[in-house]
Amino acid sequence: xxxxxxxxxxxxxxxxxxxxxxxxxxxxxxxLGAAYVAHTDGADSAYFNPANMxxxxxxxxxxxxxxTLAHLPENKFSGYQALSATEYYQANGESEIENLTLPYLHxxxxxxxxxxxxxxxxxxxGLTKRWESDYQKLFAQEFTLxxxxxxxxxxxxxxxxxxxxxxxRVIYSEGKVYSDGNQVDIPIKREMExxxxxxxxxxxxxxxxxxxxxxxxxxxxxxxxxxxxDANLYIGGVGKQYSADVTVPLPAALNLAISKTWVDKxxxxxxxxxxxxxKYKSLDFNYGSPIQERLVEPFDDPKIKNWxxxxxxxxxxTINMGNITYMMAYAKDETPIPKEYVSYELPDSDGEIVxxxxxVKNSDELSWGLAYLHDEKDSITLKTGENKNGIIGTFSGGxxxxxxxxMSYKF
Numbered sequence: 001x002x003x004x005x006x007x008x009x010x011x012x013x014x015x016x017x018x019x020x021x022x023x024x025x026x027x028x029x030x031x032l033g034a035a036y037v038a039h040t041d042g043a044d045s046a047y048f049n050p051a052n053m054x055x056x057x058x059x060x061x062x063x064x065x066x067x068t069l070a071h072l073p074e075n076k077f078s079g080y081q082a083l084s085a086t087e088y089y090q091a092n093g094e095s096e097i098e099n100l101t102l103p104y105l106h107x108x109x110x111x112x113x114x115x116x117x118x119x120x121x122x123x124x125x126g127l128t129k130r131w132e133s134d135y136q137k138l139f140a141q142e143f144t145l146x147x148x149x150x151x152x153x154x155x156x157x158x159x160x161x162x163x164x165x166x167x168x169r170v171i172y173s174e175g176k177v178y179s180d181g182n183q184v185d186i187p188i189k190r191e192m193e194x195x196x197x198x199x200x201x202x203x204x205x206x207x208x209x210x211x212x213x214x215x216x217x218x219x220x221x222x223x224x225x226x227x228x229x230d231a232n233l234y235i236g237g238v239g240k241q242y243s244a245d246v247t248v249p250l251p252a253a254l255n256l257a258i259s260k261t262w263v264d265k266x267x268x269x270x271x272x273x274x275x276x277x278x279k280y281k282s283l284d285f286n287y288g289s290p291i292q293e294r295l296v297e298p299f300d301d302p303k304i305k306n307w308x309x310x311x312x313x314x315x316x317x318t319i320n321m322g323n324i325t326y327m328m329a330y331a332k333d334e335t336p337i338p339k340e341y342v343s344y345e346l347p348d349s350d351g352e353i354v355x356x357x358x359x360v361k362n363s364d365e366l367s368w369g370l371a372y373l374h375d376e377k378d379s380i381t382l383k384t385g386e387n388k389n390g391i392i393g394t395f396s397g398g399x400x401x402x403x404x405x406x407m408s409y410k411f
Contacts, residue, residue: 025122027406031357031371033329035316038216039259043106046118050153050165051206053116066406072098079393081135093133114157134183140345144176161208169200189234223250243288251276271314277307277336307336325359347395349378373402
């Protein structure tokens with residue numbers, strides 16, 4: 001199934017509040033673990049809180065560019081795969097280690113009266129999850145995702161202490177999913193690739209009750225992705241292509257944040273994020289013509305998801321020492337996936353995030369820095385009968401390590 005792949009992968013990796021979501025899209029946001037909504041500083045305000053663009057006292061244009069290297073350790077599984085009520089098979093295995101490159105670019109114009117505009121080009125999600133062990137390949141031999149988001153925004157200063165902003169989200173994505181049961185004597189196989197362009201919006205507001213306190217709210221809209229493409233499905237080595245479509249929501253996300261600054265040097269920000277994943281009830285594929293009877297259950301029957309809304313709590317600290325700025329953060333992350341619907345394509349769990357970073361100011365115009373983030377995942381143990389996908393055992397490992405280098409320039 002061609003474009004259907006993108007849907008499945010985006011919803012399982014791009015917007016997951018736990019596993020492979022990448023909300024950090026700049027040097028500061030990596031260093032602060034995305035506790036970077038109320039107190040944003042520079043060109044990356046265009047992405048994280050466009051309302052703050054008009055509070056920047058700098059009258060110049062601003063730009064930031066950088067590169068994030070993402071290392072995804074292997075997920076390890078120890079246990080059994082049940083194919084029926086009486087068929088249980090040893091299914092120990094581990095996914096491949098993945099290394100991804102995620103660039104970003106942010107721009108903010110100089111002031112135009114009480115307004116300012118900006119734009120961001122980011123890679124907010126990226127994943128390759130590959131299994132070479134037999135029973136994992138039956139369900140998820142490879143899931144690959146590439147996403148590029150272009151986000152033009154506009155901000156308006158309503159008063160000296162209140163501003164609003166918002167913009168349009170333009171998302172291009174392409175993906176791939178393969179599965180192969182031949183190694184376990186189940187001669188079915190699928191090969192799916194595709195791409196799509198979808199649209200949404202984001203809104204933001206900032207209120208400054210005092211000079212040293214910022215209160216901010218940002219919202220990213222739900223986007224229903226309708227994928228249309230082709231599916232190559234095989235039985236016993238004989239394949240056939242079908243037209244197909246499926247619709248899955250990319251859920252809305254709400255951020256509430258507060259920051260407090262002391263003596264223009266030390267800033268503490270707390271951020272609460274709510275991701276509305278409960279809209280994801282099932283994954284249901286539709287075909288232009290009936291598929292082979294043996295393929296209906298694995299490839300056509302709706303796959304129940306019943307994901308839940310998630311909460312993420314972030315706390316970030318910034319220490320401004322003049323020409324050098326130090327940053328650090330801690331976050332607690334939830335997974336949206338109930339244990340009964342955990343799968344090999346996304347063995348996700350709750351996690352904790354720690355991050356650090358430094359920014360060096362070379363001049364009034366130029367600064368650069370480094371940041372590092374570590375995402376540690378809890379292990380998951382699934383007991384007999386607890387998982388609808390027949391998985392019995394323990395997932396461990398996973399998580400992510402992100403290293404970012406970035407440079408900012410004012411002109």
